[in-house]
Structure formats: structure tokens, C-alpha cells
Amino acid sequence: MTPAIFLRIQGIAADLFEIPHEQVTPLSSPENIENWDSVQHLNLILALEQEFGILFSTEEIDEMKNLGAIKSLLERKLDHSA
Amino acid sequence: VVSSDLRKTIDGLIGTGAAEAASRSLTELWRREASPATAQFLITSYNTIREHLSLRSFRLAILRSFTVEPAVPLLRAAAFTAGIDLTVHVGDFNAYAQEILDADGRVFRFAPDVVILAVQTCDIAPDLWRGYADLTPQGSAAAATRVMTGFCDWVRAFRKRSQASLVLHTLEQPARSSMGVLDGQSSHGQSSAILQINHELRRLAEKHNGVYVLDYDALVARHGRVCWRDEGKWLTARMPIAAGHLIHLAQEWLRFLVPLSGKISKALVVDLDNTLWKGVIGEDGIAGIQIGPEYPGAAYQALQRAILDLYQRGIILAICSKNNQEDAMEALRNHPGMILRPNHFAAMRINWGDKAQNLREIAAGLNIGTDALAFLDDNPVEREQVRMALPEVNIIELPDDPLGFADTLRDQLAFERLTLSEEDRQRGSYYAAQDQRLELLEQVTSKEDFYRSLEQEAEISPVAPATLSRVAQLTRKTNQFNLTTQRYEEQQIAELAKLADWQVVSMRVRDRYGDNGLVGVAITHQAGTVCEIDTFLMSCRVIGRTVETAFLSCLVEQARERGARLVRGWFFPTNKNAPAKNFYSDHGFELVTQNEKGSLWELSMSAANVNCPDWVRLIVHGGVKK
Numbered sequence: 001m002t003p004a005i006f007l008r009i010q011g012i013a014a015d016l017f018e019i020p021h022e023q024v025t026p027l028s029s030p031e032n033i034e035n036w037d038s039v040q041h042l043n044l045i046l047a048l049e050q051e052f053g054i055l056f057s058t059e060e061i062d063e064m065k066n067l068g069a070i071k072s073l074l075e076r077k078l079d080h081s082a
Numbered sequence: 083v084v085s086s087d088l089r090k091t092i093d094g095l096i097g098t099g100a101a102e103a104a105s106r107s108l109t110e111l112w113r114r115e116a117s118p119a120t121a122q123f124l125i126t127s128y129n130t131i132r133e134h135l136s137l138r139s140f141r142l143a144i145l146r147s148f149t150v151e152p153a154v155p156l157l158r159a160a161a162f163t164a165g166i167d168l169t170v171h172v173g174d175f176n177a178y179a180q181e182i183l184d185a186d187g188r189v190f191r192f193a194p195d196v197v198i199l200a201v202q203t204c205d206i207a208p209d210l211w212r213g214y215a216d217l218t219p220q221g222s223a224a225a226a227t228r229v230m231t232g233f234c235d236w237v238r239a240f241r242k243r244s245q246a247s248l249v250l251h252t253l254e255q256p257a258r259s260s261m262g263v264l265d266g267q268s269s270h271g272q273s274s275a276i277l278q279i280n281h282e283l284r285r286l287a288e289k290h291n292g293v294y295v296l297d298y299d300a301l302v303a304r305h306g307r308v309c310w311r312d313e314g315k316w317l318t319a320r321m322p323i324a325a326g327h328l329i330h331l332a333q334e335w336l337r338f339l340v341p342l343s344g345k346i347s348k349a350l351v352v353d354l355d356n357t358l359w360k361g362v363i364g365e366d367g368i369a370g371i372q373i374g375p376e377y378p379g380a381a382y383q384a385l386q387r388a389i390l391d392l393y394q395r396g397i398i399l400a401i402c403s404k405n406n407q408e409d410a411m412e413a414l415r416n417h418p419g420m421i422l423r424p425n426h427f428a429a430m431r432i433n434w435g436d437k438a439q440n441l442r443e444i445a446a447g448l449n450i451g452t453d454a455l456a457f458l459d460d461n462p463v464e465r466e467q468v469r470m471a472l473p474e475v476n477i478i479e480l481p482d483d484p485l486g487f488a489d490t491l492r493d494q495l496a497f498e499r500l501t502l503s504e505e506d507r508q509r510g511s512y513y514a515a516q517d518q519r520l521e522l523l524e525q526v527t528s529k530e531d532f533y534r535s536l537e538q539e540a541e542i543s544p545v546a547p548a549t550l551s552r553v554a555q556l557t558r559k560t561n562q563f564n565l566t567t568q569r570y571e572e573q574q575i576a577e578l579a580k581l582a583d584w585q586v587v588s589m590r591v592r593d594r595y596g597d598n599g600l601v602g603v604a605i606t607h608q609a610g611t612v613c614e615i616d617t618f619l620m621s622c623r624v625i626g627r628t629v630e631t632a633f634l635s636c637l638v639e640q641a642r643e644r645g646a647r648l649v650r651g652w653f654f655p656t657n658k659n660a661p662a663k664n665f666y667s668d669h670g671f672e673l674v675t676q677n678e679k680g681s682l683w684e685l686s687m688s689a690a691n692v693n694c695p696d697w698v699r700l701i702v703h704g705g706v707k708k
Contacts, residue, residue: 011086012118015120015122015123015126016119016122018122039151039152042151042152042315042319042321043122043151043155045325046325046328047117047119047325049324049325049326050118050325055324057314058314058317058318061318
């Protein structure tokens, strides 16, 4: 069984931003995570695309304000493609 | 083990200070999931253990016309697993031309070992990309000329400013041609124009030392042009490569960094049963094993072909197999499906002994370190045992399906080479002759008799264009008989040889069994009456045959002719160069001083001399540069 979507996002964010898993929450965003700069934002998008085998549109990328928004977006996308 | 468990294991190993074991597990993790997140995890982990590992430090500058930043952590992570601690400088966006031309700029101050010039067709030649349909044949030719003039100028300017290696990306073809299928009907079309530029890039690289071509177009084609490109990210973030393919660009870069940094395997040791052929020779017999053009024997023939390609590239081959020697030799000699034959192997250990011990003996017999060995065996248990006993050996992980064996071997970074000298081509036969020399040593009684019976000839010449590549290669690869372990790139050697007060000489050794090739290098610097030995090294092929004395006697004599009264040189100890430790004291040099880096030795030429052994015939070319 694949782990829940947020757990997978959490793992990726913890690695990329070099913070413990428990500090990664749906409210995590560039505002409250130090290492989340524009380069890491691109890396996050690329990591999610690779992990979930999808491609985000430019509009979708604009929606990615925090990890909670990313989770909802992924749920929608994966639901549609399922 | 799922990856999250593996990560816990890694954290545990790092916590207890087991750096080598942690590094192996990190490599395993990377093999399973090479992703941006894993890359960051590897970099963070390696940063805490790097001091305890023998990693090669290497500096790379990437000059580019597009966003490469996301590929950099992938590259650094992959480099760590290949034993390279990479520091990366990324040039400003689309500023590659200014950066190359700016002699005092940040790129050159960064002092890179290698520079990659990653420029896209759509940036450097927009008219050959989207605008092609507007061009006349003359316009197309003019555009190609303009691009090549740019590259020629940059390479020339780069060489004036830096001795670093330079890797040029070729230009990619568009996934969809401007002219549709019409493009294929003309020999002057869009595709031809880009092909022509890529061909010219190769010719440009051939003309300059230390300039190499990375076939970016072939890389993109290998993975599929349509899938490779992500137009959305290109337009919004100037990052043209789809998420899943960035790793392939990083891997391609690493194929150049591994040979350039010298983290290579010199010899490949192979198993026999179910590796070179399907079946067990001792049970199935020569009629029962499968190796031939039909499936499943074809998978093993494909692997043998890949191994033979490595042999032609100068990789030494050896066998380590649990078998009765006669059974195995019968298959090697007589099976019609074999591509590899006994003469391709420089050493064979076919017995029932422990493989790790056999590998140690193979390395000792070839005069190379066990860390220069790669090991190919279908049996994961054997691989694990060797890994436990000899963690420095490069263990090749084979897939379960033999159809994947050949490609796995071809993808090994440690066998990549960027130049192929005549030496490399002949290496296999040199080692076959070495076996006969060792047999002779067993027959003769005294060492002196042995030296005499070898009928050795040492030919000493100043470095020349034809030997430049081999001389530089020896400085990078020689670890054992190497007094200072100074590493040089081809172009650095070329520069040194041009200077009036520097001397770069090479030694070729022949004997009754044949030519050993170019096996010695010495670099000296003369200031007034003092000649300092910067580099003195010899290939392991000729260690223990007194030719080093012959070589030194010639250096001393040439220094004398230039007016030297003192010859001095440092010995810098490493983990590997114990064979050279007593070189200066054995030849009458006096210890001058010693510090934490090494010891300085001196020969006063009025008080002592170095004589060439009378059993080595010395041939000296080129006279003395004054």
C-alpha cells in the first residue's frame, strides 16, 4: 500500500528543506520555512512531479502557497487521473 | 528493506561513526530512488561523514544558457556515491560568453578542475531552431558559421585563461523540425545544419588538449526528445528539462567527472558460471552450458562483447571463479560461442578458495591496488562477501535478468575514459607478456641474473605531442611508485614543457618479451645550480626491475649538463606509495628536512653520483633544454 499523500509530501519536504518530519505541516510555506527559496520551490515541484508521475500546469504551480494547498491539488489531480 | 528503514539504518550508522558502512547504505538508497529529495538527504548525510571517507575533492563550474540549478544536487549526490566530493559553481544565467572572456571573473577565480559549457540550440542559434523556415541555404550556412566562430573564440580564450578541462555540450535537434518531413529531403536542412555544427565541435575539441564533447543531442535522443523537454517549465522558469530526466543529465555529467577526477577502475575481475555463460561448467559440461547467438546464450554473448569492448579501451581483465581449472579452461579455450578467450585475461584464479583472497592476489600480481578492481559476479552472496572483506573494490550490482547484464556493465562510470592512447590499446598484450617475465623470475636464481636476462632498454625522451596524453594520464593514475603524487592535466603538461626552466621527460621500457610502453615520467625544475624534482613516477608494470635507477641516473646527468650542482626532491607519503619510500635514500640522497607533509632529500653532485645499472641499456633523446 502506498503511504497517504501528505506523508509522501512530508518526506520530500523534510529532505529538501533539511528539517525534521514533525516540523512539516500543511501550513508550512515559504514564509515559515527558512530553506524554502525560489530554487528549492522549483526543486519541490520537480520532486513532486517525479514522485507522483504527474506534470503541474503553470496555473497549478501558482496555487502552491503552502503544503496543504499542494496536498489538495495532488488529491484532485490523482483522483482525476485514477 | 523499504527505503524509510534504510534511512533509519543510515542515521544509526552515522550516529555511531560507521562512515564506510553509512556510505554503502547511502549508495544503495541512491540506486533505489535517485530523486531531488533523496539527493538532498544524501548531501546532508555525506556532509557529516565526508572527513572519514577517502573522497576525491573536485571543482566544477557550469556555464549555461538555461536553469541547471535543480540538476546540481542530483549531480553532487551521485558524485558522492562515486567517491567524489564535488564543489559546484554555477555561472550567471545566460552569461557564459562574458564569463569565459572575463579573465579575472568569478569563474576563473573559482579555480575549477573542469568547466562544462551547457548551451542550448534555441539560445545560441534561435534562427536554426524556431526560425529555420525563414532561412535561405546561404542564411543557414551563415548561421552555422556564426555559431562555430563563437565556440572557437571561447575555447581559445578559455585556454589562455585556464588549464581546467572543458566539456562542450553538443546542440540538440528540435523534436519537431520546422519543415516537417521536407527537412529530410534536403542535405542542407535544419537537421543537417545542426549536425554539421556538432561535427565541427568535435573537430574543435580534437585540436585542443583537455577539451571534450558531451553529446547532449544523443543524450536527449536516448531518452526521447518529446519526453525530455518540458515547455511549461522552460517558459516559466527557464528550465527546459522534464523532472524525471534531470537525473540523466546529472549522470551524463558524472560520466566525464569520474575519469577526469581519476576515480576509475583499472581492472575488471569476472566470475564464469552464470556470468560469462549460462550454466555451471563443472556440472553441465561444455555441451551443457549456454553461450551463443540464440536466447538465452545471446544475453551472455552480449555481456562478453561489452567486456571485450572494455579490454579494447585498456581495462585489464581477470577471472575469479569457483571451479576446477581444467573444466573452466576447456570452455574458455574451446566453446564455439565464447567471445572472450584465455589471452584476454591478464590473471586467472580458478579454484575453490575465498574470492576476496583471490582478488587480493590478482591485484598484487597486476601491481595495482584492490581499490582499482571492479568485480562482476551474478551471485549476490559472493558480491556481499567481497564487499565485506574488501570495501574498496568496485562491486557491480547485476540485475536478476541476464538480458540486462551487458547494459549494466556499459553504464559503469568507473570504466569511462576520455582519451585512448596507444598504451591503452596494447595494455592487454603487455600484461600477457608480464606473466612470462614472472615465470622467468621463478627460473633464475639471483635477482641480478634476472635483471640481466630481461635485456632491458630504457628510452628517455622529452615529452612530445604524441606522448602528452599518456604522460598526463600517468600523473593522474600512478599511485604506488610516485614520489610526490602531483596530478596534471594534459594542457598543464603542455604548458610546463614550453617553459625554459622546466623539463618534462618520459621513459619507455623494452625487454626481451616486448615493449612495456611509456611507463615513466619525470618533471624537473632548474633554478640556477639547483635542480628540483617535481614529479618522479613509474607505472606499476615495471616496478622492481631497477629501471628507476636508470631513469634517475639520466635525470641527474641532464641536470649536470645544465649546470646543476644539487638535485633535490620531496617525498610526500600517501596510503599507496610505500614502494617509493626509500627511493632517495637508496640512491645516495641525504635528508635535508622533514615536516608533516613529507621529507626533502638532496644529492650533492660533487660528492655522489647515480649510476645506471649495467644491465639496462639507456637511450637518451632530445638533448638538454638550456
